[in-house]
Amino acid sequence: MMRITGIGQYVPADSPVHRLDAAAKIGVVAVFTVALFLVHGFAGLAVLAATVAGATAVSRVPVRAVARGLKAVALIMVLTIVANALRWQPADALVRLGPLAVDGTGLRTGVFFAVRIMLLVTGTSLLTLTTSPVQLAGGIERVLAPLKAVRVPVGDLAMTLTIALRFIPTTAEEAEGIMTAQQARGASFDAGGPIARARAYAPVLVPLFFQLFRRADALATAMEARCYRGSGGRTRLVEDRMRTADWVALLATGTLLVVVGVLL
Amino acid sequence: MIRFDSVSFRYRGDAPLALDGVCLALEAGELVAVVGANGSGKSTLARLCDGLLEPTSGSVTVDGLDSVDPASLWKVRSMVGMVFQDPDDQIVGTVVEEDCAFGPENLGLPSDEIRVRVDSSLRAVGLDGLERREPHLLSEGQKQRLAVAGALAMRPRYLVFDEPTAMLDPVGRRAVLEITERLAHAEGHGVLVVSHDIGGVARADRVIGLAGGRVVFDGAPEGLMDDASMLLRVGLSLPPAARLAAALRARGLDVPAPAADAESVVASLWR
Numbered sequence: 001m002m003r004i005t006g007i008g009q010y011v012p013a014d015s016p017v018h019r020l021d022a023a024a025k026i027g028v029v030a031v032f033t034v035a036l037f038l039v040h041g042f043a044g045l046a047v048l049a050a051t052v053a054g055a056t057a058v059s060r061v062p063v064r065a066v067a068r069g070l071k072a073v074a075l076i077m078v079l080t081i082v083a084n085a086l087r088w089q090p091a092d093a094l095v096r097l098g099p100l101a102v103d104g105t106g107l108r109t110g111v112f113f114a115v116r117i118m119l120l121v122t123g124t125s126l127l128t129l130t131t132s133p134v135q136l137a138g139g140i141e142r143v144l145a146p147l148k149a150v151r152v153p154v155g156d157l158a159m160t161l162t163i164a165l166r167f168i169p170t171t172a173e174e175a176e177g178i179m180t181a182q183q184a185r186g187a188s189f190d191a192g193g194p195i196a197r198a199r200a201y202a203p204v205l206v207p208l209f210f211q212l213f214r215r216a217d218a219l220a221t222a223m224e225a226r227c228y229r230g231s232g233g234r235t236r237l238v239e240d241r242m243r244t245a246d247w248v249a250l251l252a253t254g255t256l257l258v259v260v261g262v263l264l
Numbered sequence: 265m266i267r268f269d270s271v272s273f274r275y276r277g278d279a280p281l282a283l284d285g286v287c288l289a290l291e292a293g294e295l296v297a298v299v300g301a302n303g304s305g306k307s308t309l310a311r312l313c314d315g316l317l318e319p320t321s322g323s324v325t326v327d328g329l330d331s332v333d334p335a336s337l338w339k340v341r342s343m344v345g346m347v348f349q350d351p352d353d354q355i356v357g358t359v360v361e362e363d364c365a366f367g368p369e370n371l372g373l374p375s376d377e378i379r380v381r382v383d384s385s386l387r388a389v390g391l392d393g394l395e396r397r398e399p400h401l402l403s404e405g406q407k408q409r410l411a412v413a414g415a416l417a418m419r420p421r422y423l424v425f426d427e428p429t430a431m432l433d434p435v436g437r438r439a440v441l442e443i444t445e446r447l448a449h450a451e452g453h454g455v456l457v458v459s460h461d462i463g464g465v466a467r468a469d470r471v472i473g474l475a476g477g478r479v480v481f482d483g484a485p486e487g488l489m490d491d492a493s494m495l496l497r498v499g500l501s502l503p504p505a506a507r508l509a510a511a512l513r514a515r516g517l518d519v520p521a522p523a524a525d526a527e528s529v530v531a532s533l534w535r
Contacts, residue, residue: 133358134358134359134362162356162357162358163356165358166355166356166357166358166399169398169400170352170400173400215352215353218348218350218353218354219353219354219356221311221316221348222346222348222353222354222356223356223366224316224341225314225316225341225345225346226341226346226356226366226367226370226414226415226418227338227341227342227367227370227371227418228366228370229338229370233370233372234369234370234372235368235369235372235373235374235375235378236365236369236375236378237361237362237365237368237369237375237378237379237382238375239375
C-alpha cells in the first residue's frame with residue numbers, strides 16, 4: 001500500500017469531539033473562523049487559543065497530529081512576523097541592523113497575525129482529525145442542503161465526494177501496480193533532478209487515467225443496476241441529525257464569537 | 265420469469281449483431297449457466313436482462329414488465345440483481361455495510377428496513393462481523409460476496425452474474441458458486457450465471473451455449489459435456505478429470521458423466 005498520510009488526516013478515537021455531529025462541527029469551525037478574524041487584541045486571541053487547546057485535549061487527538069499542520073505554514077508565520085517587524089529607519093526601534101530595524105509595534109502586529117494563522121490551521125484541522133471522511137461528506141451535504149432550493153445538486157456532489165474517498169486506496173494500489181510494471185521494464189522514479197523525476201511519472205499517469213475512466217464507466221453501470229438515479233428520493237442507512245450536545249457546542253462557539261469579537 | 269423474445273442487439277448502427285434472434289426463459293428457482301467464447305454475446309445478454317442495454321429488436325420482459333419501458337425500468341432493475349466481473353468496479357461504499365445499503369437507499373426505504381436487509385444480506389454471504397471493514401481491506405472473494413450482498417439487499421427475484429468468478433482464486437470461486445446454487449435451489453431466486461468456468465456449468469440445471477450471438481445449445485449440462493464439438497464451439501474445455509472420464513467411457517468403462525472433478529472419477533473406478 002502506498003502511504004497516504006497528510007495534514008489533518010482522520011485519527012479514529014471515541015471522544016466527545018468525535019461523537020459530535022459532522023454538520024455541527026462544520027458550523028462550529030465556521031463560527032470559530034469568523035471569531036478569529038473579528039478578534040482585535042491579544043486577550044481575545046488568548047481566549048481562542050485556550051478554546052483550541054481545550055478542544056484538542058478533549059478530542060484525545062495527539063498534539064503531534066495537530067502540530068503537523070503547523071509545519072506547512074511555519075514559513076508563512078515566520079515571514080509574517082519578519083515582514084511586519086522589520087522597518088526602514090523607524091522611530092521606536094528595538095534592534096537596529098544598519099538602516100533596517102526591528103520595530104516594537106510592527107513586531108506585535110506580526111506576532112498577532114502569526115498566532116492567528118496558527119489558530120486557524122489548528123482549529124480547522126481539528127475538524128478533519130476528528131471526523132471520518134464519510135461523515136464529513138454527509139455533514140457537507142446537510143450544511144449545503146439549503147442550496148438545493150436554487151438547484152445545486154448537493155446530493156450528487158456528496159455522492160461524488162464519497163466515491164472519490166472510496167477509490168483513493170484502490171487508485172493507489174493501481175498506481176503502485178503500474179509503477180512496478182514500468183520498473184520491471186527499466187523505468188526509474190528516483191534518479192535525476194526534480195524535472196527528470198516528474199517526467200518519469202508520465203508513463204504512470206497515462207495508463208492510470210485510462211484505468212480510471214474505464215472504472216468510472218463500469219461503476220456507473222453498476223450503480224444504475226442498483227437503481228441509482230440521482231440523489232433525489234434516496235434514504236440513508238444511518239440518518240445523522242443534530243442532538244442536544246451538537247446544539248450546545250454550536251451555541252457555545254456562538255457565545256465565544258460574541259465575547260471575543262465584541263467585548264474583548 | 266425473465267423472457268427474451270427473438271432479441272437482437274448491436275452496439276452501433278454499423279456494427280455486426282452482438283446478439284441475433286435470441287429466445288430464452290429463466291424461471292424462478294432455476295440455475296442457468298450461459299457459456300460462450302469471448303465475443304459470443306454473453307455479457308451483452310446479461311446487460312439486457314435488467315434494461316442496462318436496450319434490444320435493437322425483439323423484447324425482454326421480467327415477470328411481464330418490459331425492461332426498457334421508462335414506466336417499469338426501475339421496477340425491473342429492483343427485481344433483477346446484477347453482479348459483475350470486477351468487484352472493485354461495483355463497490356460504492358467506503359465501508360462494507362454502507363455499500364450493502366446502497367441499493368435499498370436508492371429505493372428510498374426507511375432506515376430501519378435498510379438495516380434489516382443489510383444485516384440479512386451480509387449474513388447470507390458470510391460477511392457478518394465485517395460491517396465496518398473498508399472494502400480495500402477485503403480479499404477478492406470477500407469483495408465479490410459483498411457485491412452479491414449488495415444485489416441481495418434489493419430483495420430481487422432474479423440474479424444475473426456476469427463472470428463472477430473470473431478474478432477469484434479457487435477458494436473464492438467455489439464460495440461464490442455455492443452461493444449461486446443456494447440462492448436458486450434453497451431460496452427460489454432465478455439465477456443466471458454467465459461463466460467461463462466449467463465448475464459453474466456442472467452445477468447448473470440448464471446450460472445455454474452462445475456462439476456468434478446465437479443460441480447454439482440449450483439443455484442439461486450432461487448433454488453439453490458429452491458433446492466435444494459443441495464444447496469447442498462454445499469455447500469451453502473440459503477439466504483433465506472430465507477428459508479422462510470421457511476417454512475411459514469411449515473405451516467401454518462405466519464412468520458417469522458429467523464427472524467434472526477427480527474424486528468422482530476415482531470413486532466410480534473403484535466401485
